[in-house]
Amino acid sequence: MECVVQGIIETQHVEALEVLLQGLSGVPKERVRVHELCLKSGPNLGVVPSEVRLLCDLAQPTPSWTIRHVGGAMRGAGAEQISVLVRTIVESKASNNVLRYFYGIGYKLDHEVLKVGFAFRFQRGAQFTVTVTSANKMPKLHATDEAVAVTPGIQLVEITAPAAANNYNDVASSVTAFCEYLAPLLHLSKPGNSTGIVLTAGAAAASLMSSGGAKTL
Amino acid sequence: MNALDVSITEWNLFWVGHAKFKRCVLPVMLSSKLLPEMEIEETTKREQLLSGITNLPVPSQMEKLKARIDMIASACETAERVIAECRKTYGLGTRQGANLGPTLDKAQAAKIQEQEGLLRAAVNYGEGLRVPGDQRQPHSSLPSHLMEVLPSGDGAHNFGDNSGVYPKNTSTFTPNGVNTQGNAMQASGGLGRSAPSPGTAGTPNFENVSTPPMPYANSPRSGTNMMNTPSPQQHLTPQQQRQKLMQASQQQQLHAQQQQQQQLRPSAASLLAQNTVSQLQDLQGQSQQKLQVPGQQQMQYSQAQALSQFQNRQMQAARMQPGMSQSQLNQGNQLRSHLGQFTGAANSAMFTAAQASSNSQMMANIPGTMQSLQSQSILPQMQFGLTGGHPQRSHPTQMMNDQMFGMGSTNTSSMMGMQQQQQQQQQQGVYGNMQGGGQNLQQQGMVGLQNQQNQLQNQMQNPNFPQQRQQNQQ
Numbered sequence: 001m002e003c004v005v006q007g008i009i010e011t012q013h014v015e016a017l018e019v020l021l022q023g024l025s026g027v028p029k030e031r032v033r034v035h036e037l038c039l040k041s042g043p044n045l046g047v048v049p050s051e052v053r054l055l056c057d058l059a060q061p062t063p064s065w066t067i068r069h070v071g072g073a074m075r076g077a078g079a080e081q082i083s084v085l086v087r088t089i090v091e092s093k094a095s096n097n098v099l100r101y102f103y104g105i106g107y108k109l110d111h112e113v114l115k116v117g118f119a120f121r122f123q124r125g126a127q128f129t130v131t132v133t134s135a136n137k138m139p140k141l142h143a144t145d146e147a148v149a150v151t152p153g154i155q156l157v158e159i160t161a162p163a164a165a166n167n168y169n170d171v172a173s174s175v176t177a178f179c180e181y182l183a184p185l186l187h188l189s190k191p192g193n194s195t196g197i198v199l200t201a202g203a204a205a206a207s208l209m210s211s212g213g214a215k216t217l
Numbered sequence: 218m219n220a221l222d223v224s225i226t227e228w229n230l231f232w233v234g235h236a237k238f239k240r241c242v243l244p245v246m247l248s249s250k251l252l253p254e255m256e257i258e259e260t261t262k263r264e265q266l267l268s269g270i271t272n273l274p275v276p277s278q279m280e281k282l283k284a285r286i287d288m289i290a291s292a293c294e295t296a297e298r299v300i301a302e303c304r305k306t307y308g309l310g311t312r313q314g315a316n317l318g319p320t321l322d323k324a325q326a327a328k329i330q331e332q333e334g335l336l337r338a339a340v341n342y343g344e345g346l347r348v349p350g351d352q353r354q355p356h357s358s359l360p361s362h363l364m365e366v367l368p369s370g371d372g373a374h375n376f377g378d379n380s381g382v383y384p385k386n387t388s389t390f391t392p393n394g395v396n397t398q399g400n401a402m403q404a405s406g407g408l409g410r411s412a413p414s415p416g417t418a419g420t421p422n423f424e425n426v427s428t429p430p431m432p433y434a435n436s437p438r439s440g441t442n443m444m445n446t447p448s449p450q451q452h453l454t455p456q457q458q459r460q461k462l463m464q465a466s467q468q469q470q471l472h473a474q475q476q477q478q479q480q481l482r483p484s485a486a487s488l489l490a491q492n493t494v495s496q497l498q499d500l501q502g503q504s505q506q507k508l509q510v511p512g513q514q515q516m517q518y519s520q521a522q523a524l525s526q527f528q529n530r531q532m533q534a535a536r537m538q539p540g541m542s543q544s545q546l547n548q549g550n551q552l553r554s555h556l557g558q559f560t561g562a563a564n565s566a567m568f569t570a571a572q573a574s575s576n577s578q579m580m581a582n583i584p585g586t587m588q589s590l591q592s593q594s595i596l597p598q599m600q601f602g603l604t605g606g607h608p609q610r611s612h613p614t615q616m617m618n619d620q621m622f623g624m625g626s627t628n629t630s631s632m633m634g635m636q637q638q639q640q641q642q643q644q645q646g647v648y649g650n651m652q653g654g655g656q657n658l659q660q661q662g663m664v665g666l667q668n669q670q671n672q673l674q675n676q677m678q679n680p681n682f683p684q685q686r687q688q689n690q691q
Contacts, residue, residue: 096362111348113343151339154332154333154336192341196333199320
């Protein structure tokens with residue numbers, strides 16, 4: 001299971017967000033360049049289509065593949081109380097035969113996305129992964145070099161933290177608490193809900209990017 | 218004068234004398250004799266100040282101290298300037314509340330909203346990224362990570378049906394476009410083709426996969442019911458499909474474990490959630506009123522923020538820990554964790570957003586001392602608690618009382634009968650009340666609740682309601 005929130009930020013403020021995240025996390029940022037292939041099972045494999053995502057990490061010298069299955073989200077009154085989305089997730093590393101394998105068992109390519117940006121992974125009450133990426137679509141099949149941003153002016157910020165059935169409440173509150181720190185720059189919410197941008201993000205970004213006037217004693 | 222008068226006079230004289238005596242003593246007390254704690258503090262501070270320079274002659278000590286004072290003054294000046302700049306940017310004015318701040322005109326806001334919708338849909342659901350099948354010709358040169366993976370020749374024919382609408386009728390078992398036995402899968406060449414169905418021998422498997430896993434939602438012991446809340450009205454999801462498959466293989470193992478887990482689940486959260494049901498409802502109402510000004514965008518997160526913080530606070534209180542919750546502590550800033558305790562009120566929803574925004578913004582630039590000062594200043598303002606302005610609702614357990622058991626004094630046996638009959642109504646009643654508190658209940662599913670209520674009723678001996686609610690929660 002994982003707790004996840006998403007938000008958007010204007011591309012002009014991404015650098016300031018990076019500074020803020022760097023300060024909050026204390027770890028160096030990692031480059032993210034992931035080719036995500038979303039496969040759906042063919043109609044002959046049952047009434048309900050099954051969806052699986054293959055992530056190919058292109059930031060490393062040798063690309064590594066991950067299989068990711070996103071399950072249903074927790075629903076109900078309890079889930080509405082929590083401001084993060086809690087959903088089941090299954091992830092596994094795989095060899096580079098994975099694409100061929102899924103094609104072989106009847107999955108078909110539904111869509112693909114290239115995500116380019118950076119990420120921070122750190123521990124702060126829970127294991128956080130904060131990714132700031134721009135989603136790019138490929139005009140031609142698999143043409144990752146010709147990818148074009150879906151929304152050039154806006155990037156997506158996603159915060160995820162793994163959780164278990166018995167501690168997801170704590171993880172959710174950790175995530176919520178961390179989101180407070182990002183409030184000057186962006187609003188975060190469950191993936192289905194749109195948030196808009198922070199109007200004063202410009203001022204916040206400016207103060208983050210400026211060197212300040214502090215003198216040492 | 219009698220003796221009494223004399224004694225009174227003497228007493229008066231004594232007091233006067235005493236007063237005079239006190240007046241003589243006072244000036245002495247006003248000298249620099251401090252309380253012992255204050256004295257210790259003063260000596261330590263003095264030592265700190267003069268730590269480096271006590272060995273120098275006094276005039277140079279004075280100079281050094283003056284230099285330090287000057288540096289501090291200049292730092293304060295810079296800080297003041299930064300504050301003034303930020304005040305101007307935020308339009309705060311001098312010592313006044315937050316103004317609206319910059320606003321977006323409608324066209325810009327609409328454009329951003331549209332872009333946001335596009336982006337979220339693209340990332341989460343793949344909208345706008347699907348290329349129609351006829352345009353899916355492979356790029357002339359595949360990227361390196363795919364070159365070895367996909368056979369270049371016929372490797373690109375695996376396009377799913379883009380409509381995303383799968384035929385819901387079960388007649389797909391005799392699939393139209395796919396021959397079952399005619400095209401037996403060609404061993405290696407079939408990799409590039411859409412895979413034909415495994416053949417008639419495999420047909421029974423289809424039934425397994427495609428039957429909705431609804432029956433398993435009834436069992437409170439099913440493995441993955443805790444995480445999801447299947448209900449008859451839901452669409453089938455891959456999650457449920459997987460659930461069913463999992464259950465088929467693991468039901469035995471998980472049986473006992475699940476029962477135990479459900480019983481042992483900490484009831485604090487749900488108990489408190491119960492208690493906070495009515496209060497939370499008010500909270501929502503209040504925060505909606507307060508948050509008119511900044512517009513809809515901020516409201517959502519602040520509202521959720523207030524709710525979750527409130528829940529956090531309540532959980533802390535009922536767990537009876539004098540300390541704060543772990544997530545707050547882990548932030549490493551103890552003053553901010555004080556904030557966490559006090560931010561329960563709806564009034565503070567707006568405050569939190571504004572204060573947190575200015576707070577954390579400052580944090581980035583200004584050294585740590587300023588941060589703690591700011592946090593301290595926020596503290597007094599945040600002490601709303603929930604006592605102000607909330608109508609006192611009857612305790613949720615009492616409400617459930619009334620609905621669950623219409624009478625308080627019938628004896629057990631007849632009550633059992635009534636309960637069985639009333640089961641359905643109870644179900645509804647409890648459900649209706651438990652809006653906020655349904656975390657545990659939700660996970661067990663509505664039907665699971667029924668089962669547990671069955672157990673509960675069988676165990677119940679006397680109408681001791683709060684206890685029973687606890688048991689039910691577990």
